[in-house]
Amino acid sequence: MRKVFKSLCLILYVLHSSFSTIGQTAKVIKPDAIHKAWHETEFYLFFHFGPNTYTDLEWGDGTETETLFNPKKLDCDQWCQIAKAAGAKGVIITAKHHDGFCLWPSSYSTHTVRESKWRDGKGDVIKELSAACKKHGLKFGVYLSPWDRNHPKYGTPEYNDVYASTLTELLTGYGELFEVWWDGANGEGPNGKSQVYDFPRFEKLVKQYQPNAVIFSDIGPGCRWAGNEQGTINETNWAMLDTAGFGRGVSGPPANILQAGQENGSAWIPAECDVSIRPGWFYHKAENELVKSPEQLFEIYLNSVGRGANLILNVPPNPDGRIDQNDSTNLVKFGEMIAQAFDGNLALNKRSYCVGQFRPIPIRGLTDGNTESSYRLLREIDGSFPSIEIDFGSLFNINCIKLCEQVFRSGQQVKSFKIDVWVGNEWKEVARSTTIGVRKILRFPSSVASKIRVTILEARGGVELSEIEVYDARVGDPR
Ligand code: FUL
Numbered sequence: 001m002r003k004v005f006k007s008l009c010l011i012l013y014v015l016h017s018s019f020s021t022i023g024q025t026a027k028v029i030k031p032d033a034i035h036k037a038w039h040e041t042e043f044y045l046f047f048h049f050g051p052n053t054y055t056d057l058e059w060g061d062g063t064e065t066e067t068l069f070n071p072k073k074l075d076c077d078q079w080c081q082i083a084k085a086a087g088a089k090g091v092i093i094t095a096k097h098h099d100g101f102c103l104w105p106s107s108y109s110t111h112t113v114r115e116s117k118w119r120d121g122k123g124d125v126i127k128e129l130s131a132a133c134k135k136h137g138l139k140f141g142v143y144l145s146p147w148d149r150n151h152p153k154y155g156t157p158e159y160n161d162v163y164a165s166t167l168t169e170l171l172t173g174y175g176e177l178f179e180v181w182w183d184g185a186n187g188e189g190p191n192g193k194s195q196v197y198d199f200p201r202f203e204k205l206v207k208q209y210q211p212n213a214v215i216f217s218d219i220g221p222g223c224r225w226a227g228n229e230q231g232t233i234n235e236t237n238w239a240m241l242d243t244a245g246f247g248r249g250v251s252g253p254p255a256n257i258l259q260a261g262q263e264n265g266s267a268w269i270p271a272e273c274d275v276s277i278r279p280g281w282f283y284h285k286a287e288n289e290l291v292k293s294p295e296q297l298f299e300i301y302l303n304s305v306g307r308g309a310n311l312i313l314n315v316p317p318n319p320d321g322r323i324d325q326n327d328s329t330n331l332v333k334f335g336e337m338i339a340q341a342f343d344g345n346l347a348l349n350k351r352s353y354c355v356g357q358f359r360p361i362p363i364r365g366l367t368d369g370n371t372e373s374s375y376r377l378l379r380e381i382d383g384s385f386p387s388i389e390i391d392f393g394s395l396f397n398i399n400c401i402k403l404c405e406q407v408f409r410s411g412q413q414v415k416s417f418k419i420d421v422w423v424g425n426e427w428k429e430v431a432r433s434t435t436i437g438v439r440k441i442l443r444f445p446s447s448v449a450s451k452i453r454v455t456i457l458e459a460r461g462g463v464e465l466s467e468i469e470v471y472d473a474r475v476g477d478p479r
Helices: 002-024 033-041 076-086 125-136 157-173 199-209 255-260 294-302 325-341
Strands: 043-047 090-096 139-144 179-181 214-217 223-225 271-276 310-314 351-355 361-363 375-377 387-405 414-423 426-433 440-459 463-471
Touching: 033 214, 033 310, 043 076, 043 139, 076 090, 076 125, 076 325, 090 125, 090 179, 125 139, 125 157, 139 157, 157 199, 199 214, 294 310, 294 325, 387 414, 426 440, 440 463
Parallel strands: 043 090, 043 310, 090 139, 139 179, 179 214, 214 223, 223 271, 271 310
Antiparallel strands: 351 361, 351 387, 375 463, 387 440, 387 463, 414 426, 414 440
């Protein structure tokens, strides 16, 4: 009889959990397969390169003579080797910055590598870099500045044709692109006029020729600017955003919205954090001693990638066409730091349980090293979530956890959670944070513990986690 009663309770509980989950579920926005590949790209390098590299400027005015551009030792292989060593999975280059100079011999401009003396006007930086990326297994993307301070047509409707044509050259001539990068700069051109950009037309071209590319801008549609140039995102970071009423540049969403996204936003537009390894975006000799340290880069990584955003780290090549010594040394050390910090997931293949009002239920899928397998948490009768416990089997020093939601099936749901560790026969809370999303990496003071417990405190609707990793990441100070 007791058994029957118990079973009945269990059935009622399961039914209740399912219904209460469904009842409370806010609209679920899910990323598609293109976004999935983009999220997996996590971290890539940005290369700002062009006439500014030679004039020591950040914004050229478009009158620079083409002969200035002469990277005598251009070595895109070296750029890619350093990107690989740093752990980057791709690169994006300024195919054209605001000065209008094209790093490829565009047929729609007379301000290009073709007019320079470099390789007798026969060179093509975009071609060399895309080939090097292919060779090194890196994804490739382009930044094509809509603002053009050189082109005589800028400020007239015909400039949109010029921009569409140059964009098409890049979309069709250099293999697969994973991202197309548009900033919102919209200043005056040589005729003193600014431009009304035809972005819907440009977006259509990207969709037509590079259907797997994600478009970056203040409002996406693929991914959004994070609202600062420090390479960091808010601790609370939703991948959703409402773009209605906003444009690019001055009409973009305010920084606080870009930083946090919107819990009930209607489209999946995740954040990309941009930052330069030096104070400026372009190479300046005077900044050679101001290259960010591996420790600074590691902090940036945790505050961007570790909060579910992607990181684009700018590393400007020098006038020779090579990555400078200080930048490459720090990048390689940074890559080693990441590899060392996340080597040896202590939760891998360890026993894990869902612990709620009933007996602990052994679960699989969260500690199997496979983000495709997952576990859906059903709410208790009182609406709370059961905890997930991982038993290491013996004592380990731990100070870092990585959590992933299965956003591709269930959307981003977690609003807050806490972490406890089992020390001296009791649970001790070591960390608390807000959203998880595609990933959250959280450091906490080192503890010697035999178990760890994750408790979701608040969520929008039903929560599906895909992986929990635990580390003894002996790098940097836990905050
Ligand atoms: C901005 C530009 O104005 C800067 O020069 C730099 O390229 C930065 C990444 O984007 O919009």
